[in-house]
Amino acid sequence: MRKIFFEKLKKLAREDKNIFILGADLGLKYFADLKEEDPKRFLNAGIAEVNMVGTASGLAMSGKNVYCYSIIPFIAMRAFEQIRLNLCQSNLNVKLLGAGGGLVYGLEGITHHAIEDIAIMRALPNMAVVAPGDVKEAELLAEQSVNHIGPLYIRFGKDVAESVYEGEIDFKIGKGNIIKEGDDICLITTGSMLCTGKVVCDLLKEKGVNTGLISMHTIKPLDEDLVKDCAGKYKSIFTLEDHNVIGGLGSAVAEVLLENGFKGVFKRIGVPDKYSSDIGKEGYLMEKMGLDPESIKNLILKYNG
Amino acid sequence: MSSISSEELLKFESLAKEIRRDIVEMLYRTKSHHIGGSLSMVELLVSLYFKVLLVHPEKPDDPERDKFILSKGHGCPALFAVLAKKGFISKEDMSTFAQDGGALQQHPDKDISKGIELTSGSLGYGLSVGNGIALAGKYDSEDYRVFVYLGDGELNEGSNWESIAFAAHHKLDNLVAIVDYNKLQAAGTEEEVMNLKPLKDKWASFGWSVKEVDGHNFKEILEAFGTIPFEKGKPSCLIANTVKGKGISFMENIVKWHDKCVEDNEYEKALKELE
Numbered sequence: 367m368r369k370i371f372f373e374k375l376k377k378l379a380r381e382d383k384n385i386f387i388l389g390a391d392l393g394l395k396y397f398a399d400l401k402e403e404d405p406k407r408f409l410n411a412g413i414a415e416v417n418m419v420g421t422a423s424g425l426a427m428s429g430k431n432v433y434c435y436s437i438i439p440f441i442a443m444r445a446f447e448q449i450r451l452n453l454c455q456s457n458l459n460v461k462l463l464g465a466g467g468g469l470v471y472g473l474e475g476i477t478h479h480a481i482e483d484i485a486i487m488r489a490l491p492n493m494a495v496v497a498p499g500d501v502k503e504a505e506l507l508a509e510q511s512v513n514h515i516g517p518l519y520i521r522f523g524k525d526v527a528e529s530v531y532e533g534e535i536d537f538k539i540g541k542g543n544i545i546k547e548g549d550d551i552c553l554i555t556t557g558s559m560l561c562t563g564k565v566v567c568d569l570l571k572e573k574g575v576n577t578g579l580i581s582m583h584t585i586k587p588l589d590e591d592l593v594k595d596c597a598g599k600y601k602s603i604f605t606l607e608d609h610n611v612i613g614g615l616g617s618a619v620a621e622v623l624l625e626n627g628f629k630g631v632f633k634r635i636g637v638p639d640k641y642s643s644d645i646g647k648e649g650y651l652m653e654k655m656g657l658d659p660e661s662i663k664n665l666i667l668k669y670n671g
Numbered sequence: 672m673s674s675i676s677s678e679e680l681l682k683f684e685s686l687a688k689e690i691r692r693d694i695v696e697m698l699y700r701t702k703s704h705h706i707g708g709s710l711s712m713v714e715l716l717v718s719l720y721f722k723v724l725l726v727h728p729e730k731p732d733d734p735e736r737d738k739f740i741l742s743k744g745h746g747c748p749a750l751f752a753v754l755a756k757k758g759f760i761s762k763e764d765m766s767t768f769a770q771d772g773g774a775l776q777q778h779p780d781k782d783i784s785k786g787i788e789l790t791s792g793s794l795g796y797g798l799s800v801g802n803g804i805a806l807a808g809k810y811d812s813e814d815y816r817v818f819v820y821l822g823d824g825e826l827n828e829g830s831n832w833e834s835i836a837f838a839a840h841h842k843l844d845n846l847v848a849i850v851d852y853n854k855l856q857a858a859g860t861e862e863e864v865m866n867l868k869p870l871k872d873k874w875a876s877f878g879w880s881v882k883e884v885d886g887h888n889f890k891e892i893l894e895a896f897g898t899i900p901f902e903k904g905k906p907s908c909l910i911a912n913t914v915k916g917k918g919i920s921f922m923e924n925i926v927k928w929h930d931k932c933v934e935d936n937e938y939e940k941a942l943k944e945l946e
Binding site: 412416427430448451455456 | 781788789790793796798799800801802803804805806807808809810811830833834836837840841
């Protein structure tokens, strides 16, 4: 997912000399060729994320279209005040590309886990927050991000290689995608939990439950119309994310549902509000937290009576 | 090289006095703080805005202008007073400083129509923004220069040192850092809180070209600014030795005047000293 995003971004950057890409000494293999071709526009800013985001602000204030890349806690949390004051207050054209959403960096430990970033970024005025769900979304997001006005936080979760979509897709920042319609239950996912959600729907189907599936890749601005449509159509709504249940997709959807008088069943499925005390790869940790397809299926069946 | 005639020197000295009076008046009137750190900036800002910076109040957003970033945002009373004298900020706006519904607050809010490049007040992040603007200037082959005004206490913030390393690494000789080295910060002296010495060596060892001046001596300040970049291929750092509370005897070098407000009797006394 990340790879396809970067391939597309590199193609765009080759054509548009206004694009600058800054990295913080991580993941720069993706840009090695570009750095060779045009070292002035592709900078390794060193292990210094605060200065990287500040420098990105100065470049954007000078009319450049800037992308900054690093692992989520380092870019979204270490440099938070620069993001708040520079990028958000001034609505600057800087894209923050965060790797490792959720527990992707499982064995690296808590320093690399990212379960609070959506909540943090979502609370910032002017900031848009997008977590692409699969390769097709990621590629189109790269294309649309170039013309996005203002700061944009892009969260890359588990690197899925496949797509849940058949054929071409209609992707737009701020507009959720209906993957399939269901009867009474709907599952709204964000980021790479989309692919998990697809598996959950297949498992539920085996139990005779036809579940709707929505990719809510953009958490802010949230596609409120789509959430309202779901509220009108479904008796039960579940959200699924690889993020703390506090402040992420589930909270965003709950706000809309409650304000619009939704009376059905609603349940947030995500990382419980605690740091993992287990050691393991992403799959293992997700299972421990009840975020594997089988556990999610069981939870939905339980809540749905 | 920028030098100053004796006639101009008299003019600048009188201007500095007027600006000090404006600072005292606006802070007394609004019971606002940060007088000490504002008074240490006056000669440096007068030199910059009346001799060094290519900025134009009639065209404040001129893309070719020199960029001035006040990183020690709490010193904005001095900046506002100078911007008002230069014609960037109107008298009406100045009269609403630190008031409900006013045009100016106790830390600067980005507004290029008033000559304010960047929101600041949180310490330790102006220099990184300066890096980005300087980098863009180099990339676009623009002639503008970027000046970032730092407090010495502000250098406690580690973020500065990331930016200092970056600027030297990228040979940003269109970038100038000015350190207002008054040796006092909010809660104590440099020695008590966080020793910065040897400050000149620190900057130089990071790859900057450094000059040290008396920050209240127009001749020394302007001579140094006249040689920017101090060395080709290196960012320039001007360490300006200043006195916190400069110009008002009972405020000079006293820690509490970082955030103490001016009382009625102190106001009269201060104005008398600035006659």
